[in-house]
Amino acid sequence: MTKLYNSALHAVVLWCALVLTTAETGLVRNSSAVRGAVAPEASRTGNRRLLAVTSTVDSTVVEGRNVTLSCVVPDVTNTTKVKWVGPTVNRVLSINRHAMSRRFFVSGNETEGEFNLLVSSVVQADDGTYDCRAGKTFYASTRLKVLTEAGTPVISGVKWPLVEGARVTLSCRCHGGLPQPSLHWTLGSLQQPSQEVSSSHHDLTITTDLHVTRQHNGAMLSCTADQGQPDLLPPKTASLTMIVLYPPVVSVVIHPQDARVGDDVIVTCVVDSNPPVKITWKRQVQGRNVAMATTGTTAIFLRNVTKRDNGSYICHAKNNIGTSSGSGVIFVKEQV
Incomplete structure (x- = not known):
């Protein structure tokens, strides 16, 4: 009987693959294909026979998502026990079709020997190594890495x-x-x-x-x-x-610069400030500053200028942070 049992058990082929699935793109990554197969001669570790399983790189999933761990045991018999164990040492997660927790569910085509373990709403404690074991002898392992999303700064x-x-x-x-x-x-x-x-x-x-x-x-x-x-x-x-508040910086621009009698001239007050400023204009005539009736405007339009329009035009800007002034000079020339 012992020889018949060992012969049947050695015929079991265990294929374990980590398949990560999610309803949201980009929340699960499988860094390489993970496959399992029986080596021509399985190596012995104590009383267990270790299958040659290709599982070279960790796979990762974001906490809160679902993961499916796939295990295929061809030629499974009614007496074969297939267990999922991990990530805590010797913690049994399922036996055949029976899962030990509501967060775990075993699925797959039983006639094809599929014992897929669905882990729902993954938590940080699910991080670790998982073994799919057939009987007491054969198993394959794969590693699951669980990431936790940081909060917004x-x-x-x-x-x-x-x-x-x-x-x-x-x-x-x-x-x-x-x-x-x-x-x-x-x-x-x-x-x-x-x-x-x-x-x-x-x-x-x-x-x-x-x-x-x-x-x-x-x-x-x-x-x-x-x-x-x-x-x-x-x-x-x-x-x-x-949002930065700052006092005004003022400059006065005169166009054209070389005005002649009869030309139209624009005098513009250019202000950089925050908050906006209140503007007042003055004109310097024979050393005296004379207020102009253009308070609040950023530009003065002078039509058909004469030499009487000569002088310095002063723009005064003020906000609740500070004040500043700028000036420009008009010198009207005779027509040629």
């Missing part, structure tokens, strides 16, 4: 808007993630220097220091969390548009 540390000249420190915090993400700052299209201030199993926080200028107004400040698995876990970014 959160930027904090300042109250908007900021005023030009301020020096501020901003913080970026990211919760969770396996592998732990790396964080980095970008300002516009350029990477911003950062300092790591705290790191734990669940959280990572970095900061960046800014000397605020008017050029930062409207710029996009971003903090990105990257777990190094772009196919499975795309980087997550938190962004905000910087």
Whole structure:
């Protein structure tokens, strides 16, 4: 009887393959094909015979998704017990068609010897090595790596808007993630220097220091969390548009510059400011500044100018951050 049993058992061919499935593209990756087959002469380990199984690279799945582990045992008999064991040492997950947990389900064509183990709603504890065992002698192993998605970064540390000249420190915090993400700052299209201030199993926080200028107004400040698995876990970014208040800078432009008697001249006040400014105009005549009736406009239109229009035109701009002035000179020449 013993010889007949050993002969039947040696005829069992075990094929174990890790097949990852998901309803969402990109959340499961199989880094290489995984196959199992009986070697011409199986090597002995203690009282067990180890099948030659090709399973060279880990496969990965994102926590919360479903995974199917496929096991095929050709020529299975009514007396053959097929077990799934793992990832905890000697933890039996299923015996033949009976699963030990509601999260596990055994499926497949029984007449073809298929004992596929579906693991639903994968959790971090499912990470590890799985054995599909036929009887007490044959088994094949494959490894499942479970990744956990990190949270979206959160930027904090300042109250908007900021005023030009301020020096501020901003913080970026990211919760969770396996592998732990790396964080980095970008300002516009350029990477911003950062300092790591705290790191734990669940959280990572970095900061960046800014000397605020008017050029930062409207710029996009971003903090990105990257777990190094772009196919499975795309980087997550938190962004905000910087709002910077600053006093006006004023220049006066005169067109044309070489006006002659009878020409039309435009005097324009060009202002860079945030928030917007209130504009007043003055004209300097014989050393005296005379208010003009064009308050609030950014341009003065002078038609059919004469030499009486000669002089310095002053634009005064004011907002709640500061004031500034600029001037331009008109010198009308006689017609040639």
